Amino acid sequence: MFGIWGHPKAAEITYYGLHALQHRGQDGAGIAITDGERLRVHKDIGLVNDVFDKANFDNLKGHAAIGHVRNSTQDDGIFDNVQPLVFRSLEESLAIAHNGSIMNAEKIRRNLEDTGSIFQTTSDSEVLAHLMKRNFASSTENAIINGLINIVGAYGFVILTEKRMYVALDPRGIRPLSIGKLGDAFVVASETCAFDIIGAEFEREVQPGGLLTIDDSGIVSTKFLEKEPRKLCAMEYVYFSRPDSNLNETNVHTARKRMGIELGKEFPVDADVVTGIPDSSISAAIGYAEECGIPYEMGVIKNRYTGRTFIQPSQELRDQGVKMKLSPVRGVIEGKKVVMIDDSIVRGTTVRRIVRLLKEAGAKEVHVRISSPRIENPCFYGIDMSTKKELIAANHTNEEIADIVEADSVEFLSYEGMQEAIVTGEETIDRGICAACMTGKYPVLDASNQN
Numbered sequence: 001m002f003g004i005w006g007h008p009k010a011a012e013i014t015y016y017g018l019h020a021l022q023h024r025g026q027d028g029a030g031i032a033i034t035d036g037e038r039l040r041v042h043k044d045i046g047l048v049n050d051v052f053d054k055a056n057f058d059n060l061k062g063h064a065a066i067g068h069v070r071n072s073t074q075d076d077g078i079f080d081n082v083q084p085l086v087f088r089s090l091e092e093s094l095a096i097a098h099n100g101s102i103m104n105a106e107k108i109r110r111n112l113e114d115t116g117s118i119f120q121t122t123s124d125s126e127v128l129a130h131l132m133k134r135n136f137a138s139s140t141e142n143a144i145i146n147g148l149i150n151i152v153g154a155y156g157f158v159i160l161t162e163k164r165m166y167v168a169l170d171p172r173g174i175r176p177l178s179i180g181k182l183g184d185a186f187v188v189a190s191e192t193c194a195f196d197i198i199g200a201e202f203e204r205e206v207q208p209g210g211l212l213t214i215d216d217s218g219i220v221s222t223k224f225l226e227k228e229p230r231k232l233c234a235m236e237y238v239y240f241s242r243p244d245s246n247l248n249e250t251n252v253h254t255a256r257k258r259m260g261i262e263l264g265k266e267f268p269v270d271a272d273v274v275t276g277i278p279d280s281s282i283s284a285a286i287g288y289a290e291e292c293g294i295p296y297e298m299g300v301i302k303n304r305y306t307g308r309t310f311i312q313p314s315q316e317l318r319d320q321g322v323k324m325k326l327s328p329v330r331g332v333i334e335g336k337k338v339v340m341i342d343d344s345i346v347r348g349t350t351v352r353r354i355v356r357l358l359k360e361a362g363a364k365e366v367h368v369r370i371s372s373p374r375i376e377n378p379c380f381y382g383i384d385m386s387t388k389k390e391l392i393a394a395n396h397t398n399e400e401i402a403d404i405v406e407a408d409s410v411e412f413l414s415y416e417g418m419q420e421a422i423v424t425g426e427e428t429i430d431r432g433i434c435a436a437c438m439t440g441k442y443p444v445l446d447a448s449n450q451n
């Protein structure tokens with residue numbers, strides 16, 4: 001998500017911000033903009049570059065905008081679900097961008113439909129708009145609060161009306177969300193790399209449980225729910241975020257490198273070269289190589305013009321994606337004992353293909369070292385790992401996984417090692433991580449247990 005308030009080129013700036021966030025979703029992109037009187041939106045299925053061309057910006061004039069890149073977590077990559085979602089009413093229009101997952105969305109939706117609501121999309125994000133309308137209060141801000149307090153899950157919201165922008169984060173801050181300044185304009189983004197690309201200065205993280213109201217008079221902060229101990233998604237550090245982003249004051253590359261160092265301490269190998277799967281595993285591979293005193297080499301290269309494998313929706317596409325994306329560097333690999341660092345194993349198909357590529361390129365041995373713990377549990381907070389059945393580590397030992405992926409050995413970083421790499425020091429109310437997919441300890445319970 002990206003948002004900007006108070007800039008004459010709001011749509012263009014949002015376009016560049018979305019570009020920097022493209023890795024977070026490739027299924028759709030959209031921008032909603034206000035000129036103070038009217039809210040306009042342009043969105044479509046596809047990459048940011050495919051969705052927007054110069055002509056679009058002639059129709060997107062205004063001083064404030066929000067944008068979204070979509071990663072469809074289920075088979076819902078349909079146009080209606082591309083965000084921002086826009087709702088029109090006599091009082092005001094509303095554009096909503098959402099990152100995360102609303103666990104009790106189905107239950108809320110059923111209640112609303114039973115009492116007359118008609119939904120436009122299958123997206124869980126739409127329930128907030130309906131809750132706002134149902135619980136309409138003296139102000140839009142209070143309507144948002146009335147909606148948010150009914151929602152359970154992981155969420156960051158950026159909401160635009162004709163007159164204001166609103167920013168909200170769930171009480172545990174499971175998803176990242178930061179505020180910055182670009183001259184006099186306020187900017188908000190899921191990752192700080194979006195600030196760097198537009199030349200904005202990072203100001204601070206959005207406080208968990210906080211709602212920000214932004215207009216020409218500045219920012220007003222309200223607490224809509226008590227802040228809980230921070231549970232920032234560990235997979236943001238492991239895989240999702242860009243290495244140049246800072247999350248909760250920790251640089252992602254630095255955390256990944258530390259994960260590699262911890263992995264090297266826990267599971268060293270007598271090998272000739274260390275290589276990392278581009279791009280998200282390179283930082284950890286550098287750390288591992290440094291710790292073990294083995295040269296780091298670029299053993300696999302990536303074709304830059306294809307999407308990321310993990311977040312493409314179907315298995316068939318994932319399989320195709322790997323073939324198109326990665327190539328071994330024979331001169332580096334041939335005749336060598338190779339340590340291959342990957343950031344995580346979800347289904348195991350990607351790692352198997354890469355081990356095969358390395359062996360076909362002449363590697364004598366391939367030892368797989370994973371710079372995060374075993375993923376044994378589904379994620380209910382917006383990351384596409386929805387059933388235990390699909391998770392290879394939920395169903396197999398390390399030795400079995402080594403056989404399945406055709407590697408000489410497979411080991412995973414311990415939870416303690418990962419936590420040490422991310423949190424560096426004592427965990428406090430502001431500095432904690434969610435690692436439920438690894439540990440099974442869910443920071444937010446299923447909605448049916450809560451209501």
Ligand code: SF4
Nearest residue numbers: 233234379383434437
């Ligand atoms: S369960 Fe895993 S993927 Fe989901 S939010 Fe927690 S750490 Fe992130």
